[in-house]
Amino acid sequence: MPGGLRPVGIVATGAYVPDHIMTNKDLEKMIDTTDEWIREKTGISARRIIDPEDTTSDLAARAAMQCLDEADVDPMEVELMIVATSSPDHIQPPTACVTQGKIGAMNAGAFDVNTVCSGFNHAIAAGAGFIADGSHETVLVVGAEAYSRILDFTDRTSCVYFGDGAGAVLLRPVEEGYGILANYMRADGTKADAIKMLAGAAARPSSEETIANRENYFRMDGKAVWEFATGIVPHAMDACLKRAGLSREDLDFVITHQANVNIIEHIVDFLGMSMEQTHMTIERYANTAAASIAITLDEALRIGKIKKGDVVGLLGFGGGLAWAANIIRWAV
Ligand SMILES: CC(C)(COP(=O)(O)OP(=O)(O)OC[C@H]1O[C@@H](n2cnc3c(N)ncnc32)[C@H](O)[C@@H]1OP(=O)(O)O)[C@@H](O)C(=O)NCCC(=O)NCCS
Known part of the structure; x- marks a missing residue:
């Protein structure tokens, strides 16, 4: 820590x-x-x-x-x-x-x-x-x-x-x-519109109009998310590694937010890692937002992909826009 x-x-x-x-x-x-x-x-x-x-x-x-x-x-x-x-x-x-x-x-x-x-x-x-x-x-x-x-x-x-x-x-x-060696968190609220629910809270309370316009549902600008996730996001892993006093070569395993297989492949490639050094649940469970890394980490541990002493990077990104990384030396 x-x-x-x-x-x-x-x-x-x-x-x-x-x-x-x-x-x-x-x-x-x-x-x-x-x-x-x-x-x-x-x-x-x-x-x-x-x-x-x-x-x-x-x-x-x-x-x-x-x-x-x-x-x-x-x-x-x-x-x-x-x-x-x-x-x-x-x-x-x-x-x-x-x-x-x-x-x-x-x-x-x-x-x-x-x-x-x-x-x-x-x-x-x-x-x-x-x-x-x-x-x-x-x-x-x-x-x-x-x-x-x-x-x-x-x-x-x-x-x-x-x-x-x-x-x-x-x-x-x-x-x-052992344990959590570093955390790194960033946000860019000027791009908050890329992922949002327009209505149903203080800025725009639910009304007959918002319901009729289907504004009470989740919306996403997919191309803006792609640019964000393949642009600035992967650099967070470098920044977090630096805080931990480590470099990319020290990373044994990475689990990214399960947004999209093409984004995951891009990030793994950016980090100079192989697809054997990650685990994915996106095919079966899709994008479960804040749950996706937790579910994927649990499964990776259960099938023995992570062992004590491994340096594991977690990388999440999405609405906010907000993104964050954790570097963990596995302790158990
Ligand atoms: C959205 C995304 C898939 C678009 O990829 P792309 O290669 O640029 O897309 P293309 O231009 O080839 O295709 C877009 C077309 O597919 C259409 N399309 C969108 N959703 C579709 C769907 N579910 N089924 C079929 N077609 C669809 C679009 O309407 C568009 O059609 P148009 O060209 O006639 O307007 C890509 O930018 C992406 O993966 N973004 C990240 C989204 C994400 O992971 N979000 C998770 C939130 S954390």
């Missing part, structure tokens, strides 16, 4: 995706698109869709409980719970508080982080700080999204990209030399 504070690492992970699968072929029946277009432009074949009776906090709670079970930690031991989400249950109360209640983590504080698809990276950085300064021992960080609830399934330029799911990590003190 930077600044001579005590080291903090990820000691357990968990993930949950809904059972219901929506394939590209299913989307072909709903909008003017093709399985071929979606696979070529995004690498996505299918995505998971939340059950009708569930909401984002239910996905968060299941991922959180799997993570705590793996670590054999009782929810009452958790002192802080951070949920990264851009599709919260409600504008208020915070989804983190609702999730805290659902898992019974009654000794924990709870707050949301909303930096859209880089929310998980921001939440890890924030959570680690509370352990590094000695004030907390056990922090649970969750990325959870139910984008199917905010997508416009008549808009082919946005609805094909996203899916629902959640992932969780448990942060605790780790041995010296």
Whole structure:
């Protein structure tokens, strides 16, 4: 951890995706698109869709409980719970508080982080700080999204990209030399319009007009996102490595936000790494926004792609525009 504070690492992970699968072929029946277009432009074949009776906090709670079970930690031991989400249950109360209640983590504080698809990276950085300064021992960080609830399934330029799911990590003190070595966060609010929901909050409350204009749904300028994600974003990994006193050659593994296979390949190539040094879930789960890195990290660990001592880079980017990286020497 930077600044001579005590080291903090990820000691357990968990993930949950809904059972219901929506394939590209299913989307072909709903909008003017093709399985071929979606696979070529995004690498996505299918995505998971939340059950009708569930909401984002239910996905968060299941991922959180799997993570705590793996670590054999009782929810009452958790002192802080951070949920990264851009599709919260409600504008208020915070989804983190609702999730805290659902898992019974009654000794924990709870707050949301909303930096859209880089929310998980921001939440890890924030959570680690509370352990590094000695004030907390056990922090649970969750990325959870139910984008199917905010997508416009008549808009082919946005609805094909996203899916629902959640992932969780448990942060605790780790041995010296291991854990989160550096964090790096950036934003460019002058490009905030590239990814947005126009209506449904203070700037433009929901009305008959906003509903009629379909302004209460998620919108994305895909080409602007492409330029952002393949332009400035990969440099964040270099900047974060520098903060950690490392260079690209030291990176063993990288997990990027699962936005789009073409973007992931571009970033891996930029870093001079091979596709064996990353893991992807985009084909099966699509882009799960703030949950995507958490879900992909959990799977990479479960299939043994990351081992103790590996230097792992996490790179998130998306609405804000905001982007963030974490460099972690794996501690367990
Ligand atoms: C959006 C993106 C796929 C466009 O790629 P591109 O190679 O520049 O696209 P092309 O110009 O070949 O194709 C765009 C055409 O496909 C059409 N199109 C858009 N969505 C489509 C869909 N779901 N199915 C079929 N056609 C679609 C567009 O209307 C456009 O048609 P037009 O040329 O007649 O106007 C690319 O810029 C991209 O990957 N952006 C990143 C998006 C992303 O990952 N977002 C995640 C948020 S973090």
